[in-house]
Amino acid sequence: xxxxxxxxxxxxxxxxxxxxxxxxxxxFSRYAMNWYRxxxxxxxxxxxxxxxxxxxxxxxxxxxxxFTISRDNAKNTVYLQxxxxxxxxxxxxxxxxxxGSLAAWGQGTQVTVSS
Numbered sequence: 780x781x782x783x784x785x786x787x788x789x790x791x792x793x794x795x796x797x798x799x800x801x802x803x804x805x806x807f808s809r810y811a812m813n814w815y816r817x818x819x820x821x822x823x824x825x826x827x828x829x830x831x832x833x834x835x836x837x838x839x840x841x842x843x844x845x846f847t848i849s850r851d852n853a854k855n856t857v858y859l860q861x862x863x864x865x866x867x868x869x870x871x872x873x874x875x876x877x878x879g880s881l882a883a884w885g886q887g888t889q890v891t892v893s894s
Contacts, residue, residue: 780802780803780804780805780876780883781802781803781804781883782800782801782802782874782875782876782883782884782885782886783800783801783803783885783886784798784799784800784872784873784874784885784886784887784888785798785799785800785801785888786798786799786888787872787888787889787890788889788890788891789891789892789893790864790890790891790892791892791893791894792864792865792866792892792893792894793863793864794864794892795860795861795862795863795864796861796864796890797858797859797860797861798814798858798859798861798872798874798888798890799856799857799858800812800814800856800857800858800859800874800885801854801855801856802855802856802857802874802876803855805876805883807852807855807876808831808852809831809878810831810876810877810878810881811828811829811830811831811876811877811878812828812829812848812850812857812874812875812876812877813825813826813827813828813829813874813875813876813877814826814827814828814848814857814859814872814873814874814875815872815873815875816868816870816871816872816873816890817870817871817873817887818867818869818870819869819870821870823873824839825839826838826839826842826846826859826872827839827842827846827847827848827859828848829848829849829850829857831878833849833850833852836848841867842861842868845861845862845863845864846859846860846861846862847859847860847862848860857874859872861890864890864892865892866892866893867892868890868892869890869891869892869893870889870890871887871888871889871890872887872888872889872890873885873886873887
């Protein structure tokens with residue numbers, strides 16, 4: 780099982796980024812997919828999740844209305860579109876695949892929001 784994130788980088792407050800996470804080595808379409816983040820000195824937190832079919836999503840209150848999670852099962856990829864970014868969104872963002880007790884993590888991608 781492998782999850783590879785991409786799309787992180789540095790952006791000014793108010794800017795946008797789109798993260799991607801490509802999965803391989805498992806049946807992607809059967810797994811719920813999540814994005815977590817861990818900011819400096821903070822615990823890892825759930826940012827957004829999407830079910831296997833892509834028709835149910837959930838978001839942390841702190842990102843509702845600004846972030847959108849989506850997936851393309853044909854491409855084995857999950858996305859996180861982030862808009863109106865704030866300095867407090869600065870973190871390492873991790874992709875997570877989950878099915879029952881099974882879970883896998885990507886290596887993370889850094890997002891830095893700073894002027």
